[in-house]
Amino acid sequence: MDELLSNPAIQAGVAPFIAGLVVALALQPLRLGGLAAAAAFLVAAQLVSGIQFSPLTATRKIVLLAIAAPAVGVLVDFAFKPTRLGAVLLALAAGAGALWVAGPVLAQRPAAEAWILGASAVAACAFLVGFSQLWLAGDAVRAGAAALALGLGAGVAAIFSASLAYGTYGIALGAGAGAFLLPQMLMGRRSHAGGTFTLPAMLIGGLIATGAMVLAKLPWTALLVLALVPLAVRLPGPERAPVWLQAVIFSLYGFAVAGLACFLAWP
Amino acid sequence: MKAVVIAAALAAPLTAAAQAENYAIDPFHTVPYFDIDHLGFATMRGRFDRASGKFSIDRAAKTGSLEIEIKTADVSSGDTDRAGRPRTRDEHLRSPDFFNVQEFPAMTFKSTRVVFRGDEPQSVEGNLTLLGVTKPLTLNLERWKCGADIRTQGKRYQCGGNASGSFKRSDFGMKLYLPTAIGDEVRLWMSFYGFRQ
Numbered sequence: 001m002d003e004l005l006s007n008p009a010i011q012a013g014v015a016p017f018i019a020g021l022v023v024a025l026a027l028q029p030l031r032l033g034g035l036a037a038a039a040a041f042l043v044a045a046q047l048v049s050g051i052q053f054s055p056l057t058a059t060r061k062i063v064l065l066a067i068a069a070p071a072v073g074v075l076v077d078f079a080f081k082p083t084r085l086g087a088v089l090l091a092l093a094a095g096a097g098a099l100w101v102a103g104p105v106l107a108q109r110p111a112a113e114a115w116i117l118g119a120s121a122v123a124a125c126a127f128l129v130g131f132s133q134l135w136l137a138g139d140a141v142r143a144g145a146a147a148l149a150l151g152l153g154a155g156v157a158a159i160f161s162a163s164l165a166y167g168t169y170g171i172a173l174g175a176g177a178g179a180f181l182l183p184q185m186l187m188g189r190r191s192h193a194g195g196t197f198t199l200p201a202m203l204i205g206g207l208i209a210t211g212a213m214v215l216a217k218l219p220w221t222a223l224l225v226l227a228l229v230p231l232a233v234r235l236p237g238p239e240r241a242p243v244w245l246q247a248v249i250f251s252l253y254g255f256a257v258a259g260l261a262c263f264l265a266w267p
Numbered sequence: 268m269k270a271v272v273i274a275a276a277l278a279a280p281l282t283a284a285a286q287a288e289n290y291a292i293d294p295f296h297t298v299p300y301f302d303i304d305h306l307g308f309a310t311m312r313g314r315f316d317r318a319s320g321k322f323s324i325d326r327a328a329k330t331g332s333l334e335i336e337i338k339t340a341d342v343s344s345g346d347t348d349r350a351g352r353p354r355t356r357d358e359h360l361r362s363p364d365f366f367n368v369q370e371f372p373a374m375t376f377k378s379t380r381v382v383f384r385g386d387e388p389q390s391v392e393g394n395l396t397l398l399g400v401t402k403p404l405t406l407n408l409e410r411w412k413c414g415a416d417i418r419t420q421g422k423r424y425q426c427g428g429n430a431s432g433s434f435k436r437s438d439f440g441m442k443l444y445l446p447t448a449i450g451d452e453v454r455l456w457m458s459f460y461g462f463r464q
Contacts, residue, residue, distance in 0.1 A: 006445060049440065050442065055398075057363075057370055105370055159353070160354070162361075163362040163363055163364050164359075164364050215370065217358065266353055267353055267354070
């Protein structure tokens with residue numbers, strides 16, 4: 001069993017996808033199916049290195065935020081009405097989260113480099129969360145497609161940047177997003193995304209790329225390009241087409257941008 | 268007779284102090300190596316290009332101490348050419364998958380006890396701190412010799428030798444590729460020199 005669970009394909013793809021699918025199907029009636037993305041990431045984190053918080057490394061801070069973000073997302077959905085101000089506040093919080101993760105590592109770098117990397121991390125995470133909360137939270141297909149492309153893009157780019165662990169985390173996030181999309185595609189019915197899905201999915205995706213940038217060798221330009229994935233899936237598409245077709249098309253929009261980020265990550 | 272006793276009493280602490288010798292580690296000839304199982308087929312080796320620190324030894328009291336710092340960013344497995352791949356193995360070893368050098372640029376060993384056999388140290392018990400985790404580690408002295416450094420025509424006194432020990436990387440949170448692809452047991456082996464201060 002240990003051998004099976006240590007297989008990278010199981011850690012990055014199969015186990016996170018199954019976990020995401022179970023969560024998506026079981027919690028969909030409660031409008032909590034969006035927890036699939038965070039569940040998939042946390043399963044991968046457990047399989048790769050075990051979930052623990054001491055010493056509190058950058059990676060473990062990401063895991064901690066991945067646990068907190070779904071709770072905040074659910075709270076945002078069920079306790080507050082979606083507003084621009086709320087999205088801005090979430091974006092600022094995401095930026096602060098990126099700084100918390102990357103700051104101690106960047107403090108050891110030359111000032112100019114630290115500023116560029118830090119600003120990229122904050123801008124990318126803030127934009128991913130803020131934009132998605134404003135423009136994707138109400139559209140579960142576009143939100144799912146964005147998280148799928150962001151997760152897979154961050155994962156592949158992280159592998160190119162010399163970290164298989166971060167690659168696993170990113171691909172797992174993509175698998176979770178795929179698990180969130182699949183029931184919608186099969187049943188032809190949109191589910192609820194909201195902050196429950198977009199906040200953890202976008203924050204985790206942004207932080208994975210941030211981690212790959214400050215701890216491995218992901219170029220900051222690739223991180224900024226990855227941050228444009230949600231923008232790409234907002235492009236016009238066949239609104240009256242079946243859900244599965246929309247999911248495919250919006251995912252392709254996202255993959256095009258994520259592919260560019262992967263290209264930039266290849267040295 | 269009384270004067271002799273007083274003189275001996277006064278001299279005793281000076282003699283004891285003189286028996287504790289302090290050494291600064293020679294960073295150019297202190298090179299830690301490691302080896303680890305790879306895929307269950309072969310043993311892969313790597314090294315950290317240099318280490319720094321100090322040690323002391325008091326043969327009369329049979330005590331000593333050792334502090335050594337190893338820069339993890341200096342890790343090298345001989346694979347430095349990407350050769351069409353996105354990253355080399357050395358770049359991978361520096362990533363958060365293994366030594367996470369951006370967050371933990373050094374690993375350290377601090378002794379808690381030096382075990383003697385006769386007048387010579389046999390092993391050093393202490394704590395290894397790697398990736399922010401501290402665990403016990405014993406370094407066995409496979410070779411140990413002290414004497415004049417011929418490179419300085421005997422003006423400098425040095426001790427040198429080889430030490431080895433082993434630990435499980437999973438104890439330090441380095442768990443990627445366990446249990447089959449890359450082994451858990453890491454064997455450390457190092458050459459070391461120290462110059463008497």
